[in-house]
Amino acid sequence: xxxxxxxxxxxxxxxxxxxxxxxxxxxxxxxxxxxxxxxxxxxxxxxxxxxxxxxxxxxxxxxxxxxxxxxxxxxxxxxxxxxxxxxxxxxxxxxxxxxxxxxxxxxxxxxxxxxxxxxxxxxxxxxxxxxxxxxxxxxxxxxxxxxxxxxxxxxxxxxxxxxxxxxxxxxxxxxxxxxxxxxxxxxxxxxxxxxxxxxxxxxxxxxxxxxxxxxxxxxxxxxxxxxxxxxxxxxxxxxxxxxxxxxxxxxxxxxxxxxxxxxxxxxxxxxxxxxxxxxxxxxxxxxxxxxxxxxxxxxxxxxxxxxxxxxxxxxxxxxxxxxxx
Amino acid sequence: xxxxxxxxxxxxxxxxxxxxxxxxxxxxxxxxxxxxxxxxxxxxxxxxxxxxxxxxxxxxxxxxxxxxxxxxxxxxxxxxxxxxxxxxxxxxxxxxxxxxxxxxxxxxxxxxxxxxxxxxxxxxxxxxxxxxxxxxxxxxxxxxxxxxxxxxxxxxxxxxxxxxxxxxxxxxxxxxxxxxxxxxxxxxxxxxxxxxxxxxxxxxxxxxxxxxxxxxxxxxxxxxxxxxxxxxxxxxxxxxxxxxxxxxxxxxxxxxxxxxxxxxxxxxxxxxxxxxxxxxxxxxxxxxxxxxxxxxxxxxxxxxxxxxxxxxxxxxxxxxxxxxxxxxxxxxxxxxxxxxxxxxxxxxxxxxxxxxxxxxxxxxxxxxxxxxxxxxxxxxxxxxxxxxxxxxxxxxxxxxxxxxxxxxxxxxxxxxxxxxxxxxxxxxxxxxxxxxxxxxxxxxxxxxxxxxxxxxxxxxxxxxxxxxxxxxxxxxxxxxxxxxxxxxxxxxxxxxxxxxxxxxxxxxxxxxxxxxxxxxxxxxxxxxxxxxxxxxxxxxxxxxxxxxxxxxxxxxxxxxxxxxxxxxxxxxxxxxxxxxxxxxxxxxxxxxxxxxxxxxxxxxxxxxxxxxxxxxxxxxxxxxxxxxxxxxxxxxxxxxxxxxxxxxxxxxxxxxxxxxxxx
Numbered sequence: 001x002x003x004x005x006x007x008x009x010x011x012x013x014x015x016x017x018x019x020x021x022x023x024x025x026x027x028x029x030x031x032x033x034x035x036x037x038x039x040x041x042x043x044x045x046x047x048x049x050x051x052x053x054x055x056x057x058x059x060x061x062x063x064x065x066x067x068x069x070x071x072x073x074x075x076x077x078x079x080x081x082x083x084x085x086x087x088x089x090x091x092x093x094x095x096x097x098x099x100x101x102x103x104x105x106x107x108x109x110x111x112x113x114x115x116x117x118x119x120x121x122x123x124x125x126x127x128x129x130x131x132x133x134x135x136x137x138x139x140x141x142x143x144x145x146x147x148x149x150x151x152x153x154x155x156x157x158x159x160x161x162x163x164x165x166x167x168x169x170x171x172x173x174x175x176x177x178x179x180x181x182x183x184x185x186x187x188x189x190x191x192x193x194x195x196x197x198x199x200x201x202x203x204x205x206x207x208x209x210x211x212x213x214x215x216x217x218x219x220x221x222x223x224x225x226x227x228x229x230x231x232x233x234x235x236x237x238x239x240x241x242x243x244x245x246x247x248x249x250x251x252x253x254x255x256x257x258x259x260x261x262x263x264x265x266x267x268x269x270x271x272x273x274x275x276x277x278x279x280x281x282x283x284x285x286x287x288x289x290x291x292x293x294x295x296x297x298x299x300x301x302x303x304x305x306x307x308x309x310x311x312x313x314x315x316x317x318x319x320x321x322x323x324x325x
Numbered sequence: 326x327x328x329x330x331x332x333x334x335x336x337x338x339x340x341x342x343x344x345x346x347x348x349x350x351x352x353x354x355x356x357x358x359x360x361x362x363x364x365x366x367x368x369x370x371x372x373x374x375x376x377x378x379x380x381x382x383x384x385x386x387x388x389x390x391x392x393x394x395x396x397x398x399x400x401x402x403x404x405x406x407x408x409x410x411x412x413x414x415x416x417x418x419x420x421x422x423x424x425x426x427x428x429x430x431x432x433x434x435x436x437x438x439x440x441x442x443x444x445x446x447x448x449x450x451x452x453x454x455x456x457x458x459x460x461x462x463x464x465x466x467x468x469x470x471x472x473x474x475x476x477x478x479x480x481x482x483x484x485x486x487x488x489x490x491x492x493x494x495x496x497x498x499x500x501x502x503x504x505x506x507x508x509x510x511x512x513x514x515x516x517x518x519x520x521x522x523x524x525x526x527x528x529x530x531x532x533x534x535x536x537x538x539x540x541x542x543x544x545x546x547x548x549x550x551x552x553x554x555x556x557x558x559x560x561x562x563x564x565x566x567x568x569x570x571x572x573x574x575x576x577x578x579x580x581x582x583x584x585x586x587x588x589x590x591x592x593x594x595x596x597x598x599x600x601x602x603x604x605x606x607x608x609x610x611x612x613x614x615x616x617x618x619x620x621x622x623x624x625x626x627x628x629x630x631x632x633x634x635x636x637x638x639x640x641x642x643x644x645x646x647x648x649x650x651x652x653x654x655x656x657x658x659x660x661x662x663x664x665x666x667x668x669x670x671x672x673x674x675x676x677x678x679x680x681x682x683x684x685x686x687x688x689x690x691x692x693x694x695x696x697x698x699x700x701x702x703x704x705x706x707x708x709x710x711x712x713x714x715x716x717x718x719x720x721x722x723x724x725x726x727x728x729x730x731x732x733x734x735x736x737x738x739x740x741x742x743x744x745x746x747x748x749x750x751x752x753x754x755x756x757x758x759x760x761x762x763x764x765x766x767x768x769x770x771x772x773x774x775x776x777x778x779x780x781x782x783x784x785x786x787x788x789x790x791x792x793x794x795x796x797x798x799x800x801x802x803x804x805x806x807x808x809x810x811x812x813x814x815x816x817x818x819x820x821x822x823x824x825x826x827x828x829x830x831x832x833x834x835x836x837x838x839x840x841x842x843x844x845x846x847x848x849x850x851x852x853x854x855x856x857x858x859x860x861x862x863x864x865x866x867x868x869x870x871x872x873x874x875x876x877x878x879x880x881x882x883x884x885x886x887x888x889x890x891x892x893x894x895x896x897x898x899x900x901x902x903x904x905x906x907x908x909x910x911x912x913x914x915x916x917x918x919x920x921x922x923x924x925x926x927x928x929x930x931x932x933x934x935x936x937x938x939x940x941x942x943x944x945x946x947x948x949x950x951x952x953x954x955x956x957x958x959x960x961x962x963x964x965x966x967x968x969x970x971x972x973x974x975x976x977x978x979x980x981x982x983x984x985x986x987x988x
Binding site for chain 2: 094309317
């Protein structure tokens with residue numbers, strides 16, 4: 001990881017020095033080793049705080065909507081999963097591809113500090129990962145955790161590859177894995193309607209409407225969100241229920257259906273640990289089943305299954321009767 | 326202050342028998358904003374309309390709600406009435422208390438309560454209506470006919486005779502369609518070719534008609550009066566302008582194993598061929614799957630012998646784009662595959678054939694030159710058994726639930742013709758019912774039974790099997806209440822007919838609606854039977870429902886009358902209920918443009934103030950109101966709700982929902 005970080009830093013410096021780019025979007029160190037945050041670097045000096053480590057899970061693509069509008073070119077480091085969001089934003093004309101220099105960086109999954117804490121590991125000072133062992137140095141001593149237990153949920157079933165790049169920094173290839181990202185969705189599908197309703201009601205009741213999921217979501221890029229717009233007639237509706245959060249999350253899931261790349265940021269940032277990504281994955285699974293395999297963000301062109309009408313489209317009655325292929 | 330008038334129609338007893346119309350009017354009177362409420366026996370009648378007009382004037386109404394039948398029936402009627410009384414026609418809303426209420430409910434109390442809710446909903450909407458003005462769009466004075474069968478031919482001839490240009494797009498190498506394959510036609514028994522081929526020639530010679538054979542509609546953009554159609558001209562590997570139809574290529578072609586589709590694959594044809602002698606255009610086409618030159622690179626005999634140098638093995642598909650004011654769909658039918666019906670042994674016995682195959686076997690230009698010989702050994706069949714309703718009126722799932730309508734009559738025709746030509750042949754017909762509505766149809770059927778001695782057996786066939794070279798037809802005779810087995814030499818299956826499968830693509834391109842059996846849907850079964858719900862699209866022939874030749878020709882002429890009525894206009898009034906974007910909220914994401922079936926949405930770059938003296942250039946949607954048809958697909962796709970539809974704004978829909986939910 002250190003080698004990759006050094007290479008990235010080297011490239012960031014070179015790009016800024018040569019004036020090829022006006023700024024670099026990357027991660028900067030936080031107060032602790034486990035809380036780096038997205039940052040914009042506009043000079044070589046600012047790069048002192050640059051970091052790329054096991055905790056850089058944040059997807060940087062959405063920041064480009066505003067940042068890439070500025071004068072000059074913007075360089076950005078994108079992990080495989082981030083490139084899908086990036087492409088989707090280019091496709092929706094939210095980012096001008098010409099104004100961004102994409103550096104594809106390797107990712108061997110990112111760690112979830114909350115999961116580590118749940119394992120009883122706190123006061124983390126540093127982390128070193130060797131294969132599947134996470135060696136953690138804490139104020140109390142050293143501990144070793146099993147990596148698959150403590151990676152971010154979005155990394156658990158990730159098989160994504162870079163879909164956009166102008167150059168790449170990849171020193172370690174991530175092996176292709178046999179994973180089923182729909183396993184959790186299938187469990188929900190196997191429930192009875194009442195069980196499923198109870199599950200979501202319970203999960204969504206935890207929502208505090210902090211809007212973190214919406215604000216981080218690369219598909220939620222509206223100039224003016226319907227929930228912030230009193231004239232939409234929806235903002236009040238979402239609250240007009242004792243179970244208000246269900247409408248907010250369900251409306252949001254509908255708005256991003258067919259556009260969600262399954263980057264998993266919604267669940268990562270949720271302070272209440274609501275598995276929001278499962279709503280989106282259910283949509284993805286249904287779209288795959290009804291219209292054929294489709295991965296949003298794979299390309300920057302073409303129509304999506306939900307905004308195009310073709311002769312072979314599934315008949316509504318078959319969907320209704322559960323007979324759709 | 327809004328002044329709303331409400332008019333409740335009885336529709337005779339259609340509404341009044343189930344909905345207490347007096348009570349609805351009474352309850353509605355106290356709704357906020359309602360200043361007048363009345364009920365009347367027939368609101369659409371002259372007197373009813375007069376009542377509406379008078380009330381608008383006397384009570385200074387700002388908007389009206391008609392509680393009556395579906396707006397698809399009479400919305401236009403009431404808009405006109407409102408306009409005549411000085412009210413903007415778009416200040417009219419129709420609450421459908423007939424189809425959505427009285428017709429589907431039995432309990433008067435419940436139905437009345439629901440009618441009140443529906444009217445209240447319309448009131449909620451009309452209060453948010455804004456006066457709208459219809460624009461105008463020009464009309465391209467040319468029609469497209471898709472399909473060159475008898476329906477397409479008749480429609481094209483009638484439109485062209487009225488002085489308008491018509492293009493016929495036919496996917497096969499010749500026009501003529503199914504009728505060209507038929508030997509004789511009921512109930513007059515005149516020869517199909519004798520009445521069809523002159524019409525084909527008329528088409529070819531008509532200065533206003535352009536036949537685009539071996540072509541398919543690839544894409545359709547635009548709207549009534551202004552369709553822009555892309556047509557694929559498939560490579561026929563023969564230059565249409567040079568070929569004289571001399572047929573020398575057909576004689577010389579060494580590859581003669583291609584199945585002859587025109588003869589229902591009962592014999593073979595060369596790789597280069599003209600489908601039949603009277604084909605229009607009389608131009609050859611090469612089947613690349615059979616052509617030795619195209620498969621191996623060696624041969625080229627047809628090119629050598631062609632006196633005019635028409636052969637071009639390198640020819641590629643080409644595309645043309647043309648504008649049309651109206652489109653007639655006449656894509657026709659095909660018999661269903663009888664593979665699902667193992668009990669009749671079609672795939673196992675050469676002498677079990679379909680009725681269309683029999684047509685070819687009896688046709689003078691067919692594979693047997695019109696002599697009825699059975700396919701297995703070329704012998705004259707002495708006992709022939711017909712089985713009707715093969716896949717028609719079949720609710721088992723193997724066939725079609727509908728009656729194919731033509732089979733009873735053509736089976737009677739076949740039976741009669743066989744008895745006439747070969748009096749020593751025994752003819753049996755298994756039937757469920759014999760249906761003969763139509764001028765001279767029952768007389769025709771009776772002649773088959775009474776004069777020609779055809780043996781009609783009421784009952785269905787359970788099984789056809791081969792025993793010592795004889796086809797054993799085992800069925801029930803319901804009149805005599807017994808199981809019988811008929812030893813036959815030939816079995817003819819009256820297979821159901823279904824819309825030509827390519828109609829699905831056409832319907833998608835035209836956004837024309839289609840039913841569960843793939844028949845195109847007419848706008849109204851009685852009032853607008855030849856119009857598709859998509860403006861400017863008309864339906865002729867079996868693509869709309871099973872019908873015989875006389876009906877098809879009548880419908881085609883009706884279509885032509887509708888098309889002519891459209892094309893004589895110089896301008897059309899456009900629908901003012903179009904989409905408009907709120908640019909300040911538009912993300913420029915292109916989802917609306919992607920989903921728009923009419924290509925009405927483009928993008929422009931505009932400068933927006935950000936505050937603090939700063940501005941920003943953003944890409945925002947722009948709707949061409951002349952192209953927009955107001956379908957609303959964009960409004961529901963837009964994630965930020967920036968797109969809205971005039972006359973059906975999100976606010977109006979929400980207030981309708983609220984009115985329904987408010988009890």
